[in-house]
Every structure is written in structure tokens, then in C-alpha cells.
Amino acid sequence: MDIRINLNRLKDDLESFSQFGRNPKGGVTRPSFSKADLEARRWLKGKIEEAGLDFHQDGAGNIFGRLGRGEGKIVMAGSHIDTVINGGMFDGAVGVLAALECLRTVKEGEIPLTKPLEVVSFTDEEGNLVGDFLGSRAFTGQLNEEELRRGATQFGPPLKDILAGTEFTIDSILGAHRQAPRIESYLELHIEQDETLDTEGLPIGIVDQIAGKHYRWCSFIGKTGHAATTPLELRHDAFLGLADFALKATRLVAADFYGSMVTIGKVIVLPGSFSNVPGQADFSFEFRSLSKATLRDLEKALFSLAEDVASTRGLMFASKIVDKTEPVTIPARIFQLLKDECDKLDYPSLELPSGPGHDAQILAGLTDVGMIFIPCVDGISHSPQEAVRWEDLEKGANLLLQVLIQLAR
């Protein structure tokens, strides 16, 4: 169908929108329910209503704009409007504003559809509040109620206090999934957050898989002692256990799980002084794989390795799960539709997996999902330097438009 989005209007929207939470040095800080986010939400509501779409929001503060009435399942597209601290203006926002632009284009073009279309912005994708994907988890009924009620947030006051400035409560968030409509499919346009497309000079990436991950908080526990008097061969040095495990785990993944990732990003050694042999080493442990079977095998191999290292060195090993997402394979009918429409538009593209998680991964628990990547310059994201080329964004939004029309026809 020979219809195209209006790039200038989308560009104006993105530039206006980027002022909410803009830092003096150019970054954007807009965590969900911050002052900047509440302003951004009012602006988005205004734009949805101005476009003649039906605005509504659920108990988790997820924002929706619907085009078309009727009883059919909804074809949904969107992403999130929150950012990390001192992040960029494109991560998330392009997916929401491009979807809005698609719906405006469909409405103005008076394209006849049998199913409603809906733009969505999910609350707190970035995990500044309690865990990643708060909004999409609330929408799909996948929240951890206990953790949410505990309400410890990443940087700020307890969740309860943050919500006090809004119309939402922990109970309304937990109840959000009961308001969710039936969904035909969910599409998300997002920047790649890596350099593959930019390096290859390609405007479009069609995602085939989204990696699943474990976030775990682990410990090796040994025995502390005086660094001056405990002979090396009699030590149960918990940090050396962690060092041994870190190197072996990396080698294991590189050799036997190519394409999977393992990262130890935070370490606390106790008691933590110059002259004490470490009695305990706590660490964050993250591993990711693209398929459920691989992630399961990797988990098994890594924990068996940790137990081996612990027993060889006279240590204990302990692990508790902090967060977990399942790997997603994009359903063939959506993936093929994305490829076909991309070919029809004559846009060069690449099939590629997504390392980072996205709201689409959470929606996959409820419906068929698809993802379109556009390049970000030098692969930089979560940074004030985050940038896209407007012609790539135009192509990504036009592909989203064609696919939404095909799905809702």
C-alpha cells in the first residue's frame, strides 16, 4: 500500500519530547513518575487526543491510544518513554512516537481496517523502580508481588513514596493485567543499541530472537584470616575462588556456548581490608542466551562449575535469583511478514538477534511479537551521545506502518 509516514512531524515530536528531562549537558534523565516523566505523559496524552485516538491508561500507568472501535483483537505497537539516568533521547521514545505517527497516518489515509490499532507506552522499562519491565510485566500479569510490595527502588525513595505523587498505587499496578484487552500481536521499533547495523551501513534490522537472561547475586564463602600469618596453602580465600570461577566461566561460555554472554559486573569482598584474607566474595552474575534450551544448559554448566571451584578450594557457593527473562523466538508469521514488507519497500535489511531485553520479550508471554531495529550511531546507547540518522528512522517507521496495516486489515 503506497502510503508513508510524515518524517518531519515525527522528527518534531521527538525533538519536542526530548526536552522532558533534558540535562544541561545534553543527556536525558526521565525515570518513570519523575517530574520530567509526568510532564512527558501529559504531552503524550495531548498528542494522542489531538490525533483523534482514544486515550486511556491502566493501573500501572501504561498509556494507550486506540484507533478503531469494534470487538476484534488489538494490533498493538509501542515501547517506553522512560530513560536511564543521563541516557539518550531515542531509546524507547522512537518506538512510542513512531507508532503514534503510524496511527495518525492510517487515520488520515482513511485506511480500512478490521481490527483496532493501539499505540502503547509501557511504564519503567529501564528498571529505575522495582526490576526491569514494570509496565509490561504489570500489563501481562508477570509481576513479582512480594518484591513490588517491598518496594526498594534502584536510586530513590521507596516505591510507595514515588507513587504518592501519582494516581497509581501498588495495588493498582498489581491489578493492571485485569484490564488488559485481547491482543492480536505486538510490534516494537527500537534502536539496536549495538553497532552491527551501523557498521554494515544497513537501515533495518529484523529481529529473529531476543536473548533471555539470569540476574543472580552469588557468594563464595571461605574463612577470613590475618594476611600476615595465614600461609597461602592453608587459606580458604573467597576472592581467589571468585577469580578462578570468573576465568573458568568465561572460558566455558567462549568454548561451548558461542553467542551466549556471561558477566560479573559488581563485586564485594569481605571483610574488605588490606590485611584480611577474604572470607566472603559476593558478586553479581549475569548470563544470557538466545534459546531456552541453551540458557537451561548454560545455567546447569555454570552452577556445576561454581560448585566444582568451591569444593576444590574448600569454599561454599550460594546463589539467589534477582531477575530472569525467557529467550524469545519471533513467531514465523510475524518475522516473515516483516521480511516481506521490508522487501516490498526495497529497504536493505539484516536478520539479527537482540542481546538486550525489550518490552516485546515480556509481551511474548501474551501474544505474537515482532521487533524492528534501526541503527544507532557507533552503537552508542544509554548515553547523551545516543544518535540516529533520520532517514533510517523514516524507513523503520514506514516498515512498522506497512506491517501494522497488514496485521489489522
Next chain:
Amino acid sequence: MDIRINLNRLKDDLESFSQFGRNPKGGVTRPSFSKADLEARRWLKGKIEEAGLDFHQDGAGNIFGRLGRGEGKIVMAGSHIDTVINGGMFDGAVGVLAALECLRTVKEGEIPLTKPLEVVSFTDEEGNLVGDFLGSRAFTGQLNEEELRRGATQFGPPLKDILAGTEFTIDSILGAHRQAPRIESYLELHIEQDETLDTEGLPIGIVDQIAGKHYRWCSFIGKTGHAATTPLELRHDAFLGLADFALKATRLVAADFYGSMVTIGKVIVLPGSFSNVPGQADFSFEFRSLSKATLRDLEKALFSLAEDVASTRGLMFASKIVDKTEPVTIPARIFQLLKDECDKLDYPSLELPSGPGHDAQILAGLTDVGMIFIPCVDGISHSPQEAVRWEDLEKGANLLLQVLIQLAR
């Protein structure tokens, strides 16, 4: 000479003295210039004067009690009265109070001597203020003036504020060494702080060497990146660099520097989150050896290893010195005298090195030193569980008495 210390009097002194800074659960917290320490100093001054010794103190708050006038070089014995936080009642205090008991015994026995004897208590051996060995470093003119004037303390307010409650100033501490008399030798009785003597069932250890150490604060610096998108083979993971170095450094010391020690006790990984590849790993790095030549070779080997690890992994390595003490070999004349007097007393003994540093190590820059160890039960020290057997303390003090008499004759 058939003269012996009075154990009951020494025991009473130790028990009275342990009340200064006693915690409800039994530990002792008596950092230099704390309220507990100021009370302990008043008590010690009273005991010195009651014994008929000449009390004086220097600009660093080191406390002295002299027996005998005359112009001869002084034979000195002592240790320190400060403790770590929640430490034990014997570490340091036995050395000061046993020396006091020896001087009382000599005076009461009217032993004719040609040289003055002096009991000393050095300020802040434990390093609760600025660096270890503040008092003995001030006495011997080995302070780091810049660090002292900066005055950042371990746990509390700046040094200047702590000194405000005393008659001392940073300038008086820096000037203390100008008041120091000429010293013939320095003897120190101390608990072993390790389990060798206790395990062997021996009451006396005669120290032959005191280990020297480097305290360094080091960093591997790489490049941070997103844990989801940075392929393992393209990472410059600073923590994996540290892990590699920690294991190789331990193997190097175990294989080529038997008896030396290497410890990584504190680690900070940056940026320090689940999903960032570590761009920097900062760590405390401590290594100890018993001889100057070995410590120098070890330093060279360890830093060459660190540079190798860094260059193999595309990292930078940086290191700055935090503290450093030289290894000390006990001079033959003192060591032999200790052995001979011990044999005369018919006390079973062991020659052994000291891993931990002591004031004697600092005094070795000025005069000949000797050290007597007595066992502590199960090797436990720096703990409320620190304990000695009274009969071992009696033997240690009697050996100190004989050696002081021989040196001051």
C-alpha cells in the same frame, strides 16, 4: 641473676588496665586519644610515678618511664596500649605492662646497672589514626609529613579534631623525634598473633626476622560496555584482568617465594552493575617478605606479572603505594642474648619470624631491636577471644627482665 617478676602484680595491672575501653560483650576498643585511651594514659602515668620512675611524654604522646639517671644510652622496652576496634586486652598492653613490671623488679631488687632503663608506650601502633605506627614513626623521625597534615583518619573525624581533645598537635607530633634520646637497644614482648607456639605447646618464641610489607592500591583499567551486546572476545574486562592477576600472583608466590605472602583483600569494580562489562577494577594489594632482597625481588616479579596480564588483555595497570615497611633481621648480639638467657631460665623456646609488623620494626631504623613472643590461645588476636596463659606471660616477662639487666649492666 636469680631475680623474678611478680606475676600477681602484673596480672592485676593487666586486668585493671583492660577495663579502659571494655565493651559490654568483652572486647576492648581503645584507639589512641579516645576517651578510653586518655583514661588509660592517666592510669599508666600514675603507675609509672608510683613505681618511682621518671615519667615523661613526647610531642606524639609516646609515654616513657625511666629508671636510672646518668648519660649512658638507654635500654628501652615496651610496646603500645592502643587497640583495634573490638580487639583484645593483650595485644600491645602485655609489652608495656611487662616492661613496667621488669623496671619495678629491678628497682626493688636494687640491681646495679650502668645504663638507664626505660619503659615506653608508643601511640597508635594499630593505625586507627594516620597509617600504622604513628608513635614509633614520630619517635624515629619516619613520618610522612604530607599524609599527616592531610590528616584523614581510618574511622573518625580528621586528626586535627581528634588532637583538639589532647595536649598534642600535628606540629608537636612531627617534632617528637627531636626530643628522642640515644638508645642502646629496644626490646618488645608481644603475643604471637598466630598459632605456632600454641600448637607446639611452647611458652616462648624468639623472633629472628620481622616481615616487611607493601600496601598498594592498584587498578586494572579496561573499557566498559553493555553486557548484552559486547562479545566476550572483544571485551576489555578489567575484572577478568584482576582475576587472572590474582590467581597468577598467588601461584608465583607459592612457587617461587615460599614464606612470602600476597593478599588481595578489598575490591571495587566499576561501573559496578549487573549489565555493564567492568571498565575498572581497583584493589588493595598487600605482599610481605622476611628479607629485603626477597621483598625487592617479589615486588619486581609481581609488577612485571601485572604488566604482562594488562598487556595480554588490552588493559592498563596502575599502582600507588599506601604504606611500606622494611623487613628486619634481628641483630645477632640481641638474638643470641635472648637465646642464651632463655636457655639459662630453662624455658622451652622456638626461633620464629614475625609476619605482622610491630613497633620494634620501626625502632630498627634507629637501634638494635629484639622481640619475645608468647603464645595466644588458638592464635586468636584482634578479637574479644584473645587470651594468654598466665604462666607463659610470667616466663616471657622473666626473659625480658634478664635480657634488660644484661643489656643495662
